[in-house]
Amino acid sequence: MYKVGIVLFDDFTDVDFFLMYDLLGRTANSWTVSILGTKPEHNSHLGMTVKTDRHISEVVSQDVVLITSGKRGVPAAMRDAEFMSALDLNPAKQLIGSICAGSFILHELGLLKDKPLTTNPDAKAALQSMGGDVQDFPLVINGNIATAGGCLSLVYLIGWLAERLFDSSKRKSIQNHLIPAGQLALFEELITKTIYSAESANLHN
Amino acid sequence: MYKVGIVLFDDFTDVDFFLMYDLLGRTANSWTVSILGTKPEHNSHLGMTVKTDRHISEVVSQDVVLITSGKRGVPAAMRDAEFMSALDLNPAKQLIGSICAGSFILHELGLLKDKPLTTNPDAKAALQSMGGDVQDFPLVINGNIATAGGCLSLVYLIGWLAERLFDSSKRKSIQNHLIPAGQLALFEELITKTIYSAESANLHN
Numbered sequence: 001m002y003k004v005g006i007v008l009f010d011d012f013t014d015v016d017f018f019l020m021y022d023l024l025g026r027t028a029n030s031w032t033v034s035i036l037g038t039k040p041e042h043n044s045h046l047g048m049t050v051k052t053d054r055h056i057s058e059v060v061s062q063d064v065v066l067i068t069s070g071k072r073g074v075p076a077a078m079r080d081a082e083f084m085s086a087l088d089l090n091p092a093k094q095l096i097g098s099i100c101a102g103s104f105i106l107h108e109l110g111l112l113k114d115k116p117l118t119t120n121p122d123a124k125a126a127l128q129s130m131g132g133d134v135q136d137f138p139l140v141i142n143g144n145i146a147t148a149g150g151c152l153s154l155v156y157l158i159g160w161l162a163e164r165l166f167d168s169s170k171r172k173s174i175q176n177h178l179i180p181a182g183q184l185a186l187f188e189e190l191i192t193k194t195i196y197s198a199e200s201a202n203l204h205n
Numbered sequence: 206m207y208k209v210g211i212v213l214f215d216d217f218t219d220v221d222f223f224l225m226y227d228l229l230g231r232t233a234n235s236w237t238v239s240i241l242g243t244k245p246e247h248n249s250h251l252g253m254t255v256k257t258d259r260h261i262s263e264v265v266s267q268d269v270v271l272i273t274s275g276k277r278g279v280p281a282a283m284r285d286a287e288f289m290s291a292l293d294l295n296p297a298k299q300l301i302g303s304i305c306a307g308s309f310i311l312h313e314l315g316l317l318k319d320k321p322l323t324t325n326p327d328a329k330a331a332l333q334s335m336g337g338d339v340q341d342f343p344l345v346i347n348g349n350i351a352t353a354g355g356c357l358s359l360v361y362l363i364g365w366l367a368e369r370l371f372d373s374s375k376r377k378s379i380q381n382h383l384i385p386a387g388q389l390a391l392f393e394e395l396i397t398k399t400i401y402s403a404e405s406a407n408l409h410n
Contacts, residue, residue, distance in 0.1 A: 025251050153385040182341040182343055
């Protein structure tokens with residue numbers, strides 16, 4: 001069973017965490033999901049409190065590490081030496097993903113040096129000013145690292161993960177519960193097109 | 206300022222509540238959002254704890270009432286006499302919405318008698334067996350009552366709400382933060398088409 005660790009911090013964007021957590025919870029016997037943080041619990045932007053399962057230093061023992069987002073939470077986390085130094089990620093052995101401003105953290109860690117990446121559109125300029133090569137795509141893949149931008153792109157990110165670890169049948173079993181009634185074919189086409197375009201661009205890196 | 210009440214109960218589906226709550230939190234000075242329940246806090250399907258702001262009987266003082274969902278949570282809520290009798294809704298004076306299995310509750314309350322409605326596709330047969338006229342659409346509107354099916358249809362439901370209370374500019378200001386990078390035009394077309402189709406069908410009721 002794969003170990004998936006979600007990296008959380010204070011002032012995280014609610015939907016970026018909760019939609020990710022819900023999608024990951026839509027399949028049994030695929031992976032165990034742990035919430036990792038620097039404290040026993042972290043508070044969301046809208047005031048929700050989420051208990052962490054393990055200290056963030058345990059990212060090293062995860063097969064998959066996913067970074068959440070937060071307009072104020074990410075900059076604060078990046079200023080936190082304990083947080084940044086504990087994020088000892090290894091893209092040679094782990095699958096790594098981020099949603100929205102989570103890619104700022106991967107960029108700051110040097111994991112996306114001279115590589116294309118994405119974030120939510122309203123954070124594009126800030127990431128560019130840090131030297132990020134920001135693409136106007138919902139999902140950008142570099143080997144084992146996938147960045148996604150715009151909260152709903154979590155469907156693409158977790159879909160990519162399901163296909164990398166399992167297959168398209170696993171992806172569908174996760175996403176289909178969330179798709180609007182009567183629009184399954186439309187979303188399936190959009191999701192596969194988005195993921196396969198990102199994988200195809202990755203081949204040329 | 207409009208008062209929006211979200212009706213919560215134990216064993217609610219995480220994303221149905223959290224995506225709704227996050228979307229409603231994406232606009233300032235439009236509405237105040239209260240979480241209503243029978244207890245001081247309710248637990249989600251995945252074990253999250255959410256504090257309620259007011260007792261469910263205060264639905265009567267809300268301008269908008271939104272019903273969340275839960276595969277096990279909804280049937281349990283419908284068996285709870287305190288819960289059902291407190292849901293004194295008035296579609297002549299209130300806007301009422303539901304996501305996924307939330308429409309079972311509106312149907313049980315008699316608010317959608319002989320009216321079309323929707324739910325998540327895997328709950329369609331169960332709602333039909335209760336006598337519901339289930340449509341294969343993501344959003345079905347009857348006057349002031351809108352039912353939505355499939356969690357991501359929350360974007361349509363809250364979009365409908367923003368257009369009913371304000372305008373399309375308010376809808377865009379809420380939804381655009383969540384749209385996948387590079388896919389804004391595609392989603393705007395999908396969202397307007399879905400909402401306007403539902404409104405158009407409503408005119409013929």
